[in-house]
Amino acid sequence: MAWCSIKDVRNAPTVLHLDMDAFFAQAEQASKPSLRGKAVVVGGLGPRGVVATASYEARVFGVHSAMPMAQARRLAPNAAYLVPRGAFYRRISDQVMALLRALSPLVEPLSLDEAFVDLEAGGAAWDSESARLAGVRLRADIRAVTGLTGSVGLAASKMLAKIASEQAKPDGLVLIEPGTERSLLAPMSVRTLPGVGPATGDHLRRAGIATVGEMVEAGEGELVRMLGKAHGHALYAMALARDDRPVVAERETKSVSVEDTYDVDIHDRVRVELEVQRLADRCVRRLRGAGLSGRTIVLKVRRYDFSTLTRSETLRGPTDDPAVVREAAARLLDAVDTTGGVRLLGVGVSGLADFTQEDLFAQAAEVRAAEVRVADVRAEGPEEETPEGPAVAGVAPAEHRWRPGHDVRHAELGHGWVQGSGLGRVTVRFETPESEVGRVRTFRTDDPDLAPAEPLPLVRRRPDGAPAVDAAGQGPAVGPRQGSGR
DNA sequence: TCTGGGGTCCTAATCCTA
């Protein structure tokens, strides 16, 4: 609420930004002793995959996030390439977020591995010394509970705290003393400021503006002229180290969407239509899972030449009816030319409400086909995300179960993880987070002794009964196996 | 051998309505 009005902008460095270091890659290294100290790249392994996270060892070779996987393989051919394990990372993230919430009720998660904390609101800090102490303790607690390292930035605003944590990486803490902000920012690249990406950066560079100091010299009017009202004003304020955005604990979702990039462009119109229906269903499952409904249906199409277009339609009222979303998506697709092929399709819903006000007109139109459709939807079952994503041509289902990096259990040899698979064989390394580097064995992909397994906790529960931060059922006893063989 | 997936926010054009 009004804990931070414009006129009492804080002057103590009590905004904390936490950023876990190379989070996905670090989690994989912690879980797999044989990968520690090695180049690890996590991302999509298909022909059109990109890097989600590269370990610091992989970054030495020039591999970085958002890089096409093929390019990463050229730069670091000997790195370990793994697919992301969302549920595993989420469990660790929950533990970290629980530690943050112990510091303050005002925690603003930005993603699984990043969050802002308002230390002042939680009474955890009030000046530089107390803030630094809170940051040091937090890093130690994260280490103890998750076994992973995170970097902490402390400053008087969100922007500066984020810049500080960036400077602290990896495994460090940086505090920006109030009063030093402008001189600190002045020599930095304009790209340091949040909201300056490749396009804005180029724009500024062409105008001879490369540093934050030069942005200030250019003046607010010039920035507004170049970048538009909202962006210009906002960036000028940032350049002056003015940022009074509060830490916001609850942010409501504005849209829900799903999209798939296909390994091979789809040319067949019927297949395109089928995929759109599938995506619409998946989107509705997500929507319902979040207890939401929405009015605006959005279709996204990326064509063979990477040109991307969106088409949207706003209904009379919010819906979470799969039939309604499917039909809207199909209508939108009717207006799109897909000859030449599409590489990506997506379906989204925005204009969200947390209740459903059925569109009576659409409902009326539905009545005739209702029985058939209801039967369809039931047959698909409740909220069951298909983990495979887009169909991969030519991969047998049996091999598809063994995804690189995923945990497995062998009846005799115990716990391990898939190092690779293909040609009817799967290679497994038998090790656990707390074991020595394990040995490698190869099996037939249909070996009955081999089964998918849940990831093991990275840190065993402390025997001294220390404050157990049990955010998500983390513990040696893993619950009943989740159905699908992820 | 190009370029994922899930989001947010902003802008501009267009249409509709008061």
Next chain:
DNA sequence: TCTGTAGGATTAGGACCC
């Protein structure tokens, strides 16, 4: 009743973020 206008809603696209 006609017209001009202001402002909101819708639509599409782009930039940015992790």
